[in-house]
Amino acid sequence: MIDFPPHIAERMRHGDIEICQIQFINIELVRRQSGERWGALKAKVFDIGAFFIEKRLHKDDIILRCKDGYIVIFADALPPPPALRAEALSLEMNEFFVGEEAFRALSIKCNHLKFQPGELAVFLAGQNATLNESARMPRAASDDSGETAAPPIEPKKPDLVESDPLSDAEIVFEPVWDPRLETATTNMVLARGPHPQTGHKLRGRQLCFGDNRRRHNARYDCLVLNRTIEEIQSMREARQPAAFSVPIHIQTICRRESRMEYFNLIRALSEPLRRYLFFYIDGILAGTPISQIEDAFRSLRPFGAGAMAMLEFGHTDLSPFNNVEMRLVGWPCPAHEPVSGLSPVQIKDIRHFTGIAKQKKRRTFMAQVSSPRALDQCVEAGIDFIAGTIIGASQTYASPPYALRRSEMANVTDDIFEV
CATH class of the missing domain: 3.20.20.450 (EAL domain)
Structure with a gap:
C-alpha cells in the first residue's frame, strides 16, 4: 500500500483527482536491441526520466514509478491546467531523448486522466505503482515566515553542453x-x-x-x-x-x-x-x-x-x-x-x-x-x-x-x- 502525503490522500478520498500517466513506448524493443547494455540503459532511462519530470512539477505534485514509466498525481488544478501540463511533458520528454543513438526506438506517451474518489487507488494497484523515493522528501517551499526551506539533495543533472552544437556543422x-x-x-x-x-x-x-x-x-x-x-x-x-x-x-x-x-x-x-x-x-x-x-x-x-x-x-x-x-x-x-x-x-x-x-x-x-x-x-x-x-x-x-x-x-x- 502506498503511503501518500496527507494532502494527496485527502483528495483521493473526497474529491476528483487528475494524473499524467507517462509511458515509455517501445522499451521492449530497446531492450532487445541493446543486449548486455540493457541494465545500464534502463537505469539511465528511468533515472533521467524521474529527474526530468520532477524539475517540471509543482511543489505538492507526487511522482510514482510504475511498470512501464511514471505516474504524476497533480495536487491541484492550478494553471496551467493538468491536461496542458501533461501535453507539455510529452513533447519535452520526447525531445529530451531525441539524438541518443541507444534510444532511437524509444518514445514517450503522456496520457491525462481524471478519477473520481476511490477510483485512483484501483488504477494504481493495476499499474504496480510505487512512490518514487524523491517524492518522500520535501521540495523547496515557502513557509509562513517567508523563508525558503532548504532544497533536497538531487541527483546530478546530466551534463548539457552550453557550446553551440551547430557551430561546426x-x-x-x-x-x-x-x-x-x-x-x-x-x-x-x-x-x-x-x-x-x-x-x-x-x-x-x-x-x-x-x-x-x-x-x-x-x-x-x-x-x-x-x-x-x-x-x-x-x-x-x-x-x-x-x-x-x-x-x-x-x-x-x-x-x-x-x-x-x-x-x-x-x-x-x-x-x-x-x-x-x-x-x-x-x-x-x-x-x-x-x-x-x-x-x-x-x-x-x-x-x-x-x-x-x-x-x-x-x-x-x-x-x-x-x-x-x-x-x-x-x-x-x-x-x-x-x-x-x-x-x-x-x-x-x-x-x-x-x-x-x-x-x-x-x-x-x-x-x-x-x-x-x-x-x-x-x-x-x-x-x-x-x-x-x-x-x-x-x-x-x-x-x-x-x-x-x-x-x-x-x-x-x-x-x-x-x-
Missing part, C-alpha cells in the same frame, strides 16, 4: 534510391558535425541537444534550408533537374517566430523553384496533437512539392494523418549488425509498417540504411524509397537524378564522415 546531400526504377531520384539534405566538447561525430537531430533544443532545432532547419536554396539556384543555373528532401521539425512549424523565419527563407524562391522542395516533418511522436500535425502539413502546402512524416521506428499509427495531404511516410532504420542485417523482429515491424501504409495509400521511406543486407531486407519488405550510406556517400553538393543499380552499391562507404 556542415550541410550534406545524400541520394534517395527508388528500387523499382533503380534510380537515385532525390537529394536528402541534413547537417553533420562534431560534438563541441567531445569531438564525437553527430548527424541530423543529434546536433540539436541541450537546454535550448527547440531553438537549436529551428536553427538547424534554417541552416539546412539556406544551403538547399543555394544548391537549387546552382542547379537551375546549370539547367539540371533536381529534387530535395529537407527536414523541418514540427516544433519549428508550431512556434510562430520560427515558422515565420523559415517561411521567409522560402519566399526568396520563385514559385517554380519551390517545386524542387519536398519536406520531411520530423519530431512527430505518439503524443503529438492531431491539430498540430494537420496545421503543419497545411502550412507547408504552398511552399513545396509536398510533405511526408518521418516517424520513430515502430510508430505505425497513421490515423492522425487521415485528414492531411501526405504521399509518403518514413522511418529511420534501426541499429543492426552489418553482416546479418535487421533482426526478424525488426523485419516483422517493417512489413507491418508497409502493410498499413499501403492500406492508407501512402508510399514508404527508410532512412539511415547502412548495410547491403539491410538494404535487401528493406526492399523485400516493400519499402519504396531508401536512403543511407549504402546508397551513396554523403556529398557537400547535390546531384541530379541518375541511374543506380543494386549491384553498384555493395562497396559504397562514406569516406568523408563515418557514423
Whole structure:
C-alpha cells in the first residue's frame, strides 16, 4: 500500500483527482536491441526520466514509478491546467531523448486522466505503482515566515553542453534510391558535425541537444534550408533537374517566430523553384496533437512539392494523418549488425509498417540504411524509397537524378564522415 502525503490522500478520498500517466513506448524493443547494455540503459532511462519530470512539477505534485514509466498525481488544478501540463511533458520528454543513438526506438506517451474518489487507488494497484523515493522528501517551499526551506539533495543533472552544437556543422546531400526504377531520384539534405566538447561525430537531430533544443532545432532547419536554396539556384543555373528532401521539425512549424523565419527563407524562391522542395516533418511522436500535425502539413502546402512524416521506428499509427495531404511516410532504420542485417523482429515491424501504409495509400521511406543486407531486407519488405550510406556517400553538393543499380552499391562507404 502506498503511503501518500496527507494532502494527496485527502483528495483521493473526497474529491476528483487528475494524473499524467507517462509511458515509455517501445522499451521492449530497446531492450532487445541493446543486449548486455540493457541494465545500464534502463537505469539511465528511468533515472533521467524521474529527474526530468520532477524539475517540471509543482511543489505538492507526487511522482510514482510504475511498470512501464511514471505516474504524476497533480495536487491541484492550478494553471496551467493538468491536461496542458501533461501535453507539455510529452513533447519535452520526447525531445529530451531525441539524438541518443541507444534510444532511437524509444518514445514517450503522456496520457491525462481524471478519477473520481476511490477510483485512483484501483488504477494504481493495476499499474504496480510505487512512490518514487524523491517524492518522500520535501521540495523547496515557502513557509509562513517567508523563508525558503532548504532544497533536497538531487541527483546530478546530466551534463548539457552550453557550446553551440551547430557551430561546426556542415550541410550534406545524400541520394534517395527508388528500387523499382533503380534510380537515385532525390537529394536528402541534413547537417553533420562534431560534438563541441567531445569531438564525437553527430548527424541530423543529434546536433540539436541541450537546454535550448527547440531553438537549436529551428536553427538547424534554417541552416539546412539556406544551403538547399543555394544548391537549387546552382542547379537551375546549370539547367539540371533536381529534387530535395529537407527536414523541418514540427516544433519549428508550431512556434510562430520560427515558422515565420523559415517561411521567409522560402519566399526568396520563385514559385517554380519551390517545386524542387519536398519536406520531411520530423519530431512527430505518439503524443503529438492531431491539430498540430494537420496545421503543419497545411502550412507547408504552398511552399513545396509536398510533405511526408518521418516517424520513430515502430510508430505505425497513421490515423492522425487521415485528414492531411501526405504521399509518403518514413522511418529511420534501426541499429543492426552489418553482416546479418535487421533482426526478424525488426523485419516483422517493417512489413507491418508497409502493410498499413499501403492500406492508407501512402508510399514508404527508410532512412539511415547502412548495410547491403539491410538494404535487401528493406526492399523485400516493400519499402519504396531508401536512403543511407549504402546508397551513396554523403556529398557537400547535390546531384541530379541518375541511374543506380543494386549491384553498384555493395562497396559504397562514406569516406568523408563515418557514423
